[in-house]
Amino acid sequence: MEARVNKADWVEEALGLLAEFGVDGVKVEPLARRLSVTKGGFYWHFKDRPELLVEMLETWRSGRIGAIRRHARDAGKSPQERIEGLVRLYIENVNPKGVAIELAIRDWARRDEQAAEAVADVDATRLELVAALFRELGLEAEAAQARAFLMYSFLFGQVLVILRSGEDDRRRLVGDCVRTLLA
Amino acid sequence: MEARVNKADWVEEALGLLAEFGVDGVKVEPLARRLSVTKGGFYWHFKDRPELLVEMLETWRSGRIGAIRRHARDAGKSPQERIEGLVRLYIENVNPKGVAIELAIRDWARRDEQAAEAVADVDATRLELVAALFRELGLEAEAAQARAFLMYSFLFGQVLVILRSGEDDRRRLVGDCVRTLLA
DNA sequence: GTCTTGGTATACGGTAGCGTATGGTGCCCG
């Protein structure tokens, strides 16, 4: 039943809109319609649309960084396994909505300083984690940093390229690439 | 002086808007304002806004594919040099507007089938070119394809990650990565 | 039982953009 809609619900649904239509698609009236309410309540929680946007960014940033920190403590597995876990976690579309949000936010970041800062923040965290794993694998600090950058960039870039040959082909290619990056 | 604005001018300026604000930013009235005319002439050249959008896509697609074909005929240099030329050409921001257009179109492609098709088209062409260069370098067909995918994806992904350490650092990292990819 | 907290509905005025209509205007061509 869930009659009432709270602040978190607004943000959550707004992220859904973001994933589907990009920043410019998160508009308050459509958002309210999605939640089957009118925008009456929106302006109770948020001063205006920009305030919702920063809230979304904060939610995303802390969510992503939290996820990374949780993953980092995931000891007991080999570095390879943990890297492969990351690959699965962020890319191999277990979670298409999450990927869509990432891409939408990165696009947004090209025009918005605050979005860019959030992205820089999570990138720094993730890159450091991946670099640490490469160091565990025996690489020198510099080399590990470069390798982490290469791997991380590849994983993102890969979702931007459109293969006509289909998803199976992509999975195969990504697999091959990850393997060579771990060599 | 250039008083009159022709179809190509509209498309050109529309691509500028696309680069700056994304697809949703290409709106006909603002576009006309940029060209210092009213939208009167717009609807003489184009039936409606969607028609402009497909025109932009076509222009971009044929432009990119043409550029690739031109580059492919650029013999006389070693494969390494030609690959490094590509890196410079498409990525190392010689041409920030071109990169912005690419990204905006790829974002657009997530929601629009026609944009996706254009992107798939240029990706196929570029991937094949890069794969050919890796074959020249002595890799087997399969390996060359995978390496091309890795390199191409990396170059795109790299522009999505935001480094706080600045552009010099990025250039250094990208250089290192490209070198390991050519090894 | 009434008060407060956390919402929701409705209605309004304003702006931006879309697409249409219609009537210019400068320039080239015959």
Place this chain on the structure above:
DNA sequence: CGGGCACCATACGCTACCGTATACCAAGAC
């Protein structure tokens, strides 16, 4: 020199969205 072609200005009606105002309501706290 008179079309007509290529383009521009103006004005209109329509819709979508923003933000504000204001009144309402339901549930728990006292």
